[in-house]
Structures are given as C-alpha cells and as structure tokens.
Amino acid sequence: MGLELGGRAHARQRWAARGALGAAGGAVLMLTVTTRVESVLLVPVGVFGTALTVAALWWVLTLRGAARGAAGALALATPAAVLWFFAAENLLWVVVVSLVLWGFAVWAGKYALSSTKSHVVSVPEHRTPAPAKPFLIMNPRSGGGKVERFGLREKAERLGARVHLLAPERHEDVTELAQKAVADGADLLGVAGGDGTQALVAAVAAQHDIPFLVVCAGTRNHFAMDLGLDRDDPAASLDALTDAGVELRIDLGFADTHPFVNNASFGAYAVVVQSPAYRDDKVRTTLELLPELLTHQRGPRLTAQVGEKGGAEAAVIDAPQALLVSNNPYRMDDPAGLGYRERLESGVLGVLGIRVGSAAEAAGLLLGPHSTGLTVLTAREVVVDADRPEIEVGVDGEALVLPTPVRCRIEPGALRVRVPGNRPGVPETKPPMDWRRLRKLAAAVGRTALHHRAPPREEL
Structure with missing residues (x-):
C-alpha cells in the first residue's frame, strides 16, 4: 500500500513538472502567435513600461514641488499607455493568456518541487508540563482593543494566570513588571500586545530560562505569524x-542591549518614524523627509560591517539608505514569501541593505536579489556605524536613539516559547523556482518511480 501511494505521489510530481514546463512553453509561444512587427514589441514595451514606472516612483520620493507632481503623473500614465498600446494593437488578449499560462507554470512547478519536501524545516516541539504560576502583561489599547474584544483577560485568569493590565494613562516599565513577577515565582511570562512589548518581556524570560507566551493582540503580529499562531483568534494562543x-527553542536578536524578536531598522525609515509630526500625518511627513534622506542630504551616513571583520564571509555595506537586521532571515526568493521567516532557530541574522543612487538603479530593484542596489546577507553579528555619535533605530517598531557603533547580534536558542500544540502553522510558502531541477524531475521521476515498485512475486 505504501509503495502504491508513493508511486501515485511520484506520478503527480512528474505530471506537475511536465505541466509547468508545458505551460511555460505555451506562455512564450503566445508572444509569437502573430508575425506582425507589433507582436515583437510585447516584451520590450512591457519591460520598459515597468522600469519607467519604478523610476518615476523614485523621482516622486526624491523630488519636490512641480517636479514631484510631474513624476507622479508619469508613474500613473506609463502603465496606462502600455495597456492602451496592447489594446490598440489587439495584443491585450495575448498578454492576458500568456500571464495566465505563466502563473499556472509557476504554481505547478512549485507544487512539483515542494512535493519532495526538501525545503521544509520545522522547529522541534517539546512536551513540557503546563505552567503553575503564569504571569501575563496585557495592553488594552493594542490592536484596537483586542484584549477586551476577545475576552483575553477573563480566559487567562480562568486558566490560572495572573494578569496585569497596562494603565492607558501612564507609562509602565514592562521589563520591571516581568522581573518582579519572576521574583514572585512566575514560571511563565506572556504578553498580549505589540511586538516591541513582546521583545522586552521575552528578554526577561530568556534571562531566567522560563517559557514565553505570545498572545497575538497587536496590530500586525509578525512574530505570532512566524510562530504559526492563529492571528484571527488571539484567545486561541492561551x-x-x-x-x-x-x-x-528559538533565537533572540539584540541591538546593543535592546532585544528584538523581529528586526532592527536603520536609515531613512528609522529617521522618519521618529519625527514629531509622523504620528499625526504619516504620509505627508514621509514625503517631506524622504527627498533629503534618500539623497544623503540629511540623516546619518551608515556603514554596516556584516560578519566578523577579516572573516571569510565578512562584507561591508557602505552608505545604504535603509538597512534591516532581522532575527533570522526573511524570504527573498519569492514575492509570495516576502515578510515570512521560514525558520526562527537558524542561529543567524538576516541582513537587507538598500542603496539606490539614481532612477536607473531604482528600476534595477526589479531584479530582486540580483540587483546591484540590494544586498542580502546572513551573519551572526552586524556592526552599524555612522558619521555621527548617535543614530535613530527602530527596534521591533519602537523608536530609539542609540550611540554608535550599534552592535547587532543573535543568541541562538535563547528563548523558550510556549505555543498551542494545535495551531494553524506558518503559512505555506513554496520553494523558489528552479527550472533546471524541474526539467530533471520531469524527465527522471518516471524512471525513479520504477525503482520503488514491488519486485515480482517470483523474486520474493
């Protein structure tokens, strides 16, 4: 029975690979269905229009006044002009069919590749007794009032937890609250709030080697997402x-002494969010500050030393406009997986640096990781220096000003996180497309399957 099921899986894998290759070929063939000169312009016009749109958006971010308005008009007019050209030449249907075929090719190809399960990495789970004296900090304002809306305090107290509600009218030191709870005998610390609050309390839990509980009551809940929690039902986390x-057992990142469960950001974004006007008018403040920040007329000039200086894998990122250092790397090989971390226990930081000096380099970002303006690395340590004694840093969304240089590091396996055994899991992301491997699968899986067949009865 097992051999039969394995054969069926191999057959599905083989036909998915062949279907992907066939659809990809059909998508290319659709671009040559006519012999008219206009059909030859399909790809160049599409590529040029996309690049020009991205370049125009760069001008929107770096110019002011009438020039910015003209750039915005160009960013809107370019894709409209491309679509008009395709429709006028009766080629729009070719583009649509080709895109549908290409979409199916990518879906089928990733299904074929993912059926091998070679890309799946899961964090080992450990069964441990339930906590006897859990202590939870809840922010009633977080996530638009999720604590009250989902009855989080009531459920936690029914399950034996001691709950502290943060007072809306005054600032409370959550690190101090967590330390006092541990001194009083707490054997689990938890947070219902944003990622910044979670990071502070997680550091206390890691310091005392007790479990940490994440209740996804924040706005975006990136950390909860990567832990596979149900973000639509915060109460399920309890x-x-x-x-x-x-x-x-997962890793914990630090920017100097400040912990982060997600990331620490440097450069333009970190400067913008610390502007006093940002909270009242985010869009206007961002557009007002970005021209000088992106052209290095304002803000710090950063230098990032990635990895140990002099080491085999050391690298330097000079003058990036934005730098993101994350607790384990984010996926960069597939647009569908952007923003996700497949692992939280790899023991390395993810490093993403963006350096763009012109509209042409901005358009080059369409090449993704192959772009000259984009640097994607991993390391155990990143040291961020600048041409000034202090720089703005966003640590899990919290705005800080830290003395330079800022040393980012990772502590592998430092944090024990307690989660429900029954949870949705991390959203499935398919592996990156590898057309060479896909061709081999399409050609070889059929032969491979033969080796898994049961031997004839007379050979048994």
Missing part, C-alpha cells in the same frame, strides 16, 4: 497555558 501546549 490554550498554550494548558497541558496541550508545547515548547519551541
């Missing part, structure tokens, strides 16, 4: 307080 909970 099931981890019972015997149904399991523990994961």
Whole structure:
C-alpha cells in the first residue's frame, strides 16, 4: 500500500513538472502567435513600461514641488499607455493568456518541487508540563482593543494566570513588571500586545530560562505569524497555558542591549518614524523627509560591517539608505514569501541593505536579489556605524536613539516559547523556482518511480 501511494505521489510530481514546463512553453509561444512587427514589441514595451514606472516612483520620493507632481503623473500614465498600446494593437488578449499560462507554470512547478519536501524545516516541539504560576502583561489599547474584544483577560485568569493590565494613562516599565513577577515565582511570562512589548518581556524570560507566551493582540503580529499562531483568534494562543501546549527553542536578536524578536531598522525609515509630526500625518511627513534622506542630504551616513571583520564571509555595506537586521532571515526568493521567516532557530541574522543612487538603479530593484542596489546577507553579528555619535533605530517598531557603533547580534536558542500544540502553522510558502531541477524531475521521476515498485512475486 505504501509503495502504491508513493508511486501515485511520484506520478503527480512528474505530471506537475511536465505541466509547468508545458505551460511555460505555451506562455512564450503566445508572444509569437502573430508575425506582425507589433507582436515583437510585447516584451520590450512591457519591460520598459515597468522600469519607467519604478523610476518615476523614485523621482516622486526624491523630488519636490512641480517636479514631484510631474513624476507622479508619469508613474500613473506609463502603465496606462502600455495597456492602451496592447489594446490598440489587439495584443491585450495575448498578454492576458500568456500571464495566465505563466502563473499556472509557476504554481505547478512549485507544487512539483515542494512535493519532495526538501525545503521544509520545522522547529522541534517539546512536551513540557503546563505552567503553575503564569504571569501575563496585557495592553488594552493594542490592536484596537483586542484584549477586551476577545475576552483575553477573563480566559487567562480562568486558566490560572495572573494578569496585569497596562494603565492607558501612564507609562509602565514592562521589563520591571516581568522581573518582579519572576521574583514572585512566575514560571511563565506572556504578553498580549505589540511586538516591541513582546521583545522586552521575552528578554526577561530568556534571562531566567522560563517559557514565553505570545498572545497575538497587536496590530500586525509578525512574530505570532512566524510562530504559526492563529492571528484571527488571539484567545486561541492561551490554550498554550494548558497541558496541550508545547515548547519551541528559538533565537533572540539584540541591538546593543535592546532585544528584538523581529528586526532592527536603520536609515531613512528609522529617521522618519521618529519625527514629531509622523504620528499625526504619516504620509505627508514621509514625503517631506524622504527627498533629503534618500539623497544623503540629511540623516546619518551608515556603514554596516556584516560578519566578523577579516572573516571569510565578512562584507561591508557602505552608505545604504535603509538597512534591516532581522532575527533570522526573511524570504527573498519569492514575492509570495516576502515578510515570512521560514525558520526562527537558524542561529543567524538576516541582513537587507538598500542603496539606490539614481532612477536607473531604482528600476534595477526589479531584479530582486540580483540587483546591484540590494544586498542580502546572513551573519551572526552586524556592526552599524555612522558619521555621527548617535543614530535613530527602530527596534521591533519602537523608536530609539542609540550611540554608535550599534552592535547587532543573535543568541541562538535563547528563548523558550510556549505555543498551542494545535495551531494553524506558518503559512505555506513554496520553494523558489528552479527550472533546471524541474526539467530533471520531469524527465527522471518516471524512471525513479520504477525503482520503488514491488519486485515480482517470483523474486520474493
């Protein structure tokens, strides 16, 4: 029975690979269905229009006044002109069919590649007893009032937790609250709030080697997403307080002494969010500050030393406009996986640097990781220096000003996270497309499957 199921899986893999290759060939063939000169311009016009649109958006961000208005008009007019050209030449249907075929080719190809499961990495789960004296900090303002809306305090207290609600009218030191709770005997710390608050309390839990509980009551809940929690039902996270909970060992990042569960950001974004006017008018403040920040007329000039200086994998990122250092790398090989971290226990930081000096280089960002303006690396340590004694840093969304240089590091396996054993899991992301491997699968899987067939009865 097992051999039969394995054969069926191999057959599905083979036909998915062949279907992907066939659809990709059909997508290319559609671009040559007519012999008219206009059909030859399909790809060049599409590529040029996309590049010009990105370049125009760069001008929108770096210019002011009438020039910015003209750039905005160009960014809107270019894609409209491309579509008009395709429609006028009766080629729009060719573009649509080709895109549909190409979309199917990518979907089928990733299905074929993912069926091998070679890309799947899961964090080991450990069964441990339920906590006896859990302590949870809840922010009633977080996520637009999710604590009250989902009855989080009531459910946590029914499950034996002691809950502290942060007072809206005054600032409370969550690190101090967590340290006092541990001194009083707490054997689990948890947070219902944003990622910044979670990071502070997680550092205390890691310091005392006790479990940490994430209740996804924030606005975006990136950390909860990468842990596979149900972000639509924050109350489900509290099931981890019972015997149904399991523990994961994951990494914890630090920018100097400041912990982060997601990332630390430097450069233009970190400067913009610390402007006093940003909270009241985010769009206007961003557009007002970006021209000088992106052209290095304002803000710090950064230098990032990635990896140990003199080491085999050391690298320097000079003068990036934006730099993101993350607790484990984000996916960069597939647009569908952007913003996700497949692993939280790889023991390395993810490093993403953006340096763009012109509209042409901005258009080059369409090449993704192959762009000269984009640097994607991993390292155990990143040291960020600048031409000034202090720089703005966004640590899990919290605005800080730190003395330079800022040393970012990762502590592998420092954090014990308790999660429900039954949870949705991390959203499935397919592996990156590898056309060479796909061709081999299409040609070889059929032969491979033969080796898995049961031997004839007379050979048994």
